[in-house]
Amino acid sequence: MSKEEFCSMISVSEPGPGDGGNTGSWRVVRPVIDLEKCIPAKTGKPSCFNCWLYCPDAVVTKTLPPTIDYTYCKGCGICAEECPAGAITMVDEASFTKEEK
Amino acid sequence: MHVIESGNVAAATGVKLARVQVIAAYPITPQTPLTEKLSEFVESDELSAEYIPVESEHSAMAVCIASSTTGARSFTATSANGLLYMNEQLHWAAGARLPIVMCVANRGVGAPWTVWNDHQDTVSQRDLGWIQLYCSDHQQIHDTVLKAFKLAETVSIPVMVCYDGYLLSHTYMPFDVPEQAQVDAFLPPFKPTHFLNPEEPRNFNTVTLPDVRPDLHGNTAPGYMEIRKTLHSDLRAALTEIEKIDGEFGEAFGRGGDPFVEPYRCEDADYVAFCMGSLSYQLRDVVDAMREEGTKIGVIGLKVYRPFPDAAVRDALTAHKGVIVFEKALSYGNQGALYADVKSALYSAETRPFVHNYIVGLGGREIKTHHLYDALTESIKNEAAIGDEPQWVGLKL
Structure with missing residues (x-):
C-alpha cells in the first residue's frame, strides 16, 4: 500500500508545525503583546520567555521581541496568565477588522 | 486430518x-x-x-x-x-x-x-x-x-x-x-507497509476537524467525512475480494465456491427460505420433506451480511415466486433487519417475489422442524394475507 493510499484511509499526522490543522480558527480571544512592557523586548536581552515556555501549542517564539503565530494559536490565554510583566492582553477577536485577521 | x-x-x-x-x-x-x-x-x-x-x-x-x-x-x-x-x-x-x-x-x-x-x-x-x-x-x-x-x-x-x-x-x-x-x-505472514513505528514517529487517528486540512507537506489531508466515505467504498469493494479469496481458498483446500449465498435445491424452486447461520442447514430437512409433497422449495443461507452482497442476493432471489426470511434477530419497532435488507436488494429487480418475515429462536427458543414446516406452508398458502409485520414462530403464550 502506498503512503498516499494509507493517508487517505485514516487520519495521520506527523510531528511538526500545523499538522493538527488550522487551529487558529478556534480562537475567540487573541493574545496581544505590549512591547513596552514585555521584559525581553524592553531590555533587549534574552530573558523571561515565560510565554514561550508555557505555550502548550509552541506558537510563541523565543526571539527579541517574542512573536505569536496566529495561524495555530488557539487563544487559550496561558501566556497572558503567566506573563510576570502583565504585557499580554487577551483581546476579543470580534474587535479586529477583517484585514487585521 | x-x-x-x-x-x-x-x-x-x-x-x-x-x-x-x-x-x-x-x-x-x-x-x-x-x-x-x-x-x-x-x-x-x-x-x-x-x-x-x-x-x-x-x-x-x-x-x-x-x-x-x-x-x-x-x-x-x-x-x-x-x-x-x-x-x-x-x-x-x-x-x-x-x-x-x-x-x-x-x-x-x-x-x-x-x-x-x-x-x-x-x-x-x-x-x-x-x-x-x-x-x-x-x-x-x-x-x-x-x-x-x-x-x-x-x-x-x-x-x-x-x-x-x-x-x-x-x-x-x-x-x-x-x-x-x-x-x-x-496466508503469508502479516507485513503491513504502514504501522506504528518509533523509527518513523506518527500520530494515527488524530482528531479531524469538520473540514480537510493541509498536512505538514502541504498536501490536503482528508477530513472525517472523506475518511468515512473511503471506509464505505472499501467495504463495498471488499465484496470482490471476498469472492477472490473464496476462489483462492477453494483452489488451495478444495472447499468453498459459494462466497455470498449457499443455495440448496433452488434451481427450479417456486419458493425459497432465506436465513443466516446453522438454521439454513436445519431448513434443508424441511425443504426435503416439502419437496416430497410436491412443493418446489429451496433454502439459501447468507454467508456475508456486511458488506451486504445485494447483487448476489438479488440474482439468487429474483426468479422465485416467494422468499421467506427467517431471522433470529429483530430491529425492534420495525422488522427483521435481514428482511429489510433483502427487500431493499430486490427493489431494483424487474420481477420481485413476495417476501415474508418470520422471527425464530430468540434466546435459544427451540426451533422445531415442524414449526419451520408450518411457517413455510402458511407463508405459501396465505401469501396475500401475511403483510409486512414479522411473524413469530414458536411462541407459547
Whole structure:
C-alpha cells in the first residue's frame, strides 16, 4: 500500500508545525503583546520567555521581541496568565477588522 | 486430518494455523472454550503468540487495536453483552482500518438475561464498518477464520466470524484440519507497509476537524467525512475480494465456491427460505420433506451480511415466486433487519417475489422442524394475507 493510499484511509499526522490543522480558527480571544512592557523586548536581552515556555501549542517564539503565530494559536490565554510583566492582553477577536485577521 | 471437535475448537484450530501473534480475550458464554483452547495452545508452545488476559471485553478490543496498529496479527472472541461492551472500540477498529479478526459465538442479548443462541448481538452491530461473515457448520467456522485473516489484511478492515452459540459452538462435528504448510502458503505472514513505528514517529487517528486540512507537506489531508466515505467504498469493494479469496481458498483446500449465498435445491424452486447461520442447514430437512409433497422449495443461507452482497442476493432471489426470511434477530419497532435488507436488494429487480418475515429462536427458543414446516406452508398458502409485520414462530403464550 502506498503512503498516499494509507493517508487517505485514516487520519495521520506527523510531528511538526500545523499538522493538527488550522487551529487558529478556534480562537475567540487573541493574545496581544505590549512591547513596552514585555521584559525581553524592553531590555533587549534574552530573558523571561515565560510565554514561550508555557505555550502548550509552541506558537510563541523565543526571539527579541517574542512573536505569536496566529495561524495555530488557539487563544487559550496561558501566556497572558503567566506573563510576570502583565504585557499580554487577551483581546476579543470580534474587535479586529477583517484585514487585521 | 479429520477431527471430531466442537465449533469453538474448530475456530481455535483455525486461529492457531493462522499463526496469530496477539490474542486478548475475556471469557463469556458460549465463547469461553474457544479462548480457553487458545490459552492452552500458547501455554504448550503449540502457538507462539502473546496471550494477554484482560479485565473486560472493552480492554480486549483496545489491546487488539494497539497490537494491530503495531503490525501484529491480532485476534479476539466474544459473545452477546461482551460484544456490546466493546462497542465503542469496535467502531474505532473499523475507522482505524485495523485487520483484526474476531469470532462471535452468537447469543441473545439481555435483558432478560439469556446465554442461549440468537443473532441479536451481531446483527445489532451491523453498522460498525466491520465485515460480518456467518457460518453454518464446523468446517465453515474453521475455514472462515483462515479466510477472514486474509480478507482483513487485504482490505484493511476488521472481520467478524459469527457462528451460532451452543448449536455450533458446543456441538461436536467432524471437520478437516489442513497441514500448517498449506495454510502458510494460503496466508503469508502479516507485513503491513504502514504501522506504528518509533523509527518513523506518527500520530494515527488524530482528531479531524469538520473540514480537510493541509498536512505538514502541504498536501490536503482528508477530513472525517472523506475518511468515512473511503471506509464505505472499501467495504463495498471488499465484496470482490471476498469472492477472490473464496476462489483462492477453494483452489488451495478444495472447499468453498459459494462466497455470498449457499443455495440448496433452488434451481427450479417456486419458493425459497432465506436465513443466516446453522438454521439454513436445519431448513434443508424441511425443504426435503416439502419437496416430497410436491412443493418446489429451496433454502439459501447468507454467508456475508456486511458488506451486504445485494447483487448476489438479488440474482439468487429474483426468479422465485416467494422468499421467506427467517431471522433470529429483530430491529425492534420495525422488522427483521435481514428482511429489510433483502427487500431493499430486490427493489431494483424487474420481477420481485413476495417476501415474508418470520422471527425464530430468540434466546435459544427451540426451533422445531415442524414449526419451520408450518411457517413455510402458511407463508405459501396465505401469501396475500401475511403483510409486512414479522411473524413469530414458536411462541407459547
